[in-house]
Amino acid sequence: MTDAPHREPRSFSDIDEVLDMLRADGDRVSAARRLVLEALFAADGPVSADAIADGLDGQHMPLDRTSVYRNLEHFEKLGIVHHVHAGHGAGLYVLAGSGEHEYLVCERCHRVQAVEPKVLDAARSAIQRAAGYRARFSHFPIHGLCSTCAGATSRLQR
Amino acid sequence: MTDAPHREPRSFSDIDEVLDMLRADGDRVSAARRLVLEALFAADGPVSADAIADGLDGQHMPLDRTSVYRNLEHFEKLGIVHHVHAGHGAGLYVLAGSGEHEYLVCERCHRVQAVEPKVLDAARSAIQRAAGYRARFSHFPIHGLCSTCAGATSRLQR
């Protein structure tokens, strides 16, 4: 799970568009590649490499973990995929097709929420002012309590 | 590296104070425990369990990794130590003695900077407003570029 994409994120909305991007690159369109992409398109959020290898739900034939990791890394280099570290446990992969996102993870319900980077710009400025850091939450998300869990917790504490 | 401390962070400034806290708790003061604490006091920031086991610099006799992990976890339950995930790689442990801290990690130079929680309160409010999350950066830090590296990067890009 090497960092740093080699290309800018690329936009697409279709699996065939991605396959064409691969072909245009001189890459082969193998069965495994197709299945990894199908799993990513089928997922409704970031998913682990293992989940993809198992076919998310056991639908498709199980793929070799190594190949899945290699393809995800390959896709990441091409700007088709990127990954997030949502806490302990495995890294999670998402299609980059709809532009960059940043993430928030609830420490209690473990839900991973994606937001447009501009949503966090005010927070980014505050961090810049307070600590001099230019923060990015696309690879390592913000951790905390989502509103639902925060509500539940404070109700319990009362 | 189980989460959730069992006690509130406790304050202390001295290794003997900590040893007394252990004794007061009915815990034994073993050689291994003493060495782990010495390593934590000697470190000038968060350190990995392996670094502690190796004696930071090979000064003390190497300790068993398992024992180090078990002691760190034990100390964490007592509110003496807590740990941070600074990126890929191993978790990092710090004494809790001087109160809670939150962390920022530079994605480029990998330096881990600790700040008082109140420094990030404005950012926390901005996140609360923008996404409804109550953010905590004490266990999973903020990632980004520190001012030095951000400066170096923008200079290179020019």
Next chain:
DNA sequence: TTGCAATCGCAACAGCGTCGCAATAGGGTC
């Protein structure tokens, strides 16, 4: 000094990710 439970250290294991290498299979060419 003795006795016993807390702690230790070793060996083994689990999860995540990577590497090396021989076998397979895309896909261009004839």
Next chain:
DNA sequence: GACCCTATTGCGACGCTGTTGCGATTGCAA
């Protein structure tokens, strides 16, 4: 459609981080 070349696959093994089981050791209280 057959052929060839090499990108890609899948297997086995490994590395790192952390955990578990268990017999041996050792604090420490009596």
